[in-house]
Ligand SMILES: Nc1ncnc2c1ncn2[C@@H]1O[C@H](COP(=O)(O)OP(=O)(O)OP(=O)(O)O)[C@@H](O)[C@H]1O
């Protein structure tokens with residue numbers, strides 16, 4: 001059982017504050033994914049939870065017990081670093097045994113745990129090898145195994161797949177999902193990869209510049225982003241944001257046409273959010289937003305057409321793979337009224353639509 005409460009956590013390095021007050025509840029057995037731009041404080045927060053660095057302010061509770069003064073080795077938390085950090089002169093067995101022995105486990109227990117872990121991670125054939133004799137994916141599995149033999153209640157993984165090629169990434173990703181299912185611990189996982197975040201997470205925490213922007217399930221973040229930061233961070237290609245003004249029932253783009261979308265929020269100027277699957281392209285000029293094709297990305301099962309709108313915004317539209325649009329071709333953009341997002345033009349907060357009268 002491992003339930004975590006982070007309360008008002010701040011971190012300062014010399015005079016620079018990099019975490020500005022993090023409040024977060026993580027439930028037992030939850031798989032939580034931290035995402036956010038480089039430098040926003042993800043690794044720093046993991047290190048504070050693991051106890052590797054002291055926090056400047058705030059409190060971390062594990063199952064209701066304050067952990068601030070508890071040393072890392074007594075927290076029941078294991079961290080897998082992005083860089084693996086395996087001991088190069090030790091073989092796979094020794095790499096896994098080392099931490100377990102430091103915990104004071106006897107020889108038989110260490111052996112039992114390593115046997116169990118190597119079976120789970122399919123490392124049996126590799127026990128006598130040194131790290132340099134392993135592939136990237138195998139090293140990653142050893143790093144995870146080394147954390148597992150400690151039987152942590154909480155598992156922290158900092159971009160564990162970032163050094164792997166695409167095929168291995170998806171293989172190890174499945175292994176991590178299975179591992180979470182099998183061991184049932186609480187996991188906090190940092191990634192830059194949208195697919196990992198969306199597929200693994202029960203809950204995604206979107207961070208930006210030392211603060212949490214939004215916490216929610218993958219579906220909540222995708223369907224109801226709290227602001228333009230989350231809206232453009234989650235989802236690929238990025239959501240297009242377009243400044244529009246209201247003219248009666250229609251939304252007007254500067255110099256480039258208008259559309260009707262039904263229910264609108266209160267106010268007269270908005271930032272309209274369009275995901276690639278919420279827009280339809282028609283050839284030539286017509287009723288809608290005017291634009292010009294810039295280029296097309298063909299992906300086999302579908303294609304993305306990038307369109308420069310009259311106000312200069314670049315819009316991504318998902319199309320059928322055999323809808324070929326030529327560069328410079330004039331197009332009209334129409335939207336699916338049920339799939340648009342509205343944000344405040346001032347501060348980017350999500351606005352709710354009001355039922356049409
Ligand atoms: N030991 C340190 N001393 C001073 N500043 C630090 C230290 N460690 C991290 N920082 C700063 O804290 C901020 C957050 O860093 P952190 O490593 O947590 O970012 P991150 O979100 O993990 O980024 P990335 O996605 O690139 O790994 C950065 O501005 C970084 O330069």
Ligand SMILES: [Mg+2]
Nearest residue numbers: 042043044158
């Ligand atoms: Mg980091």
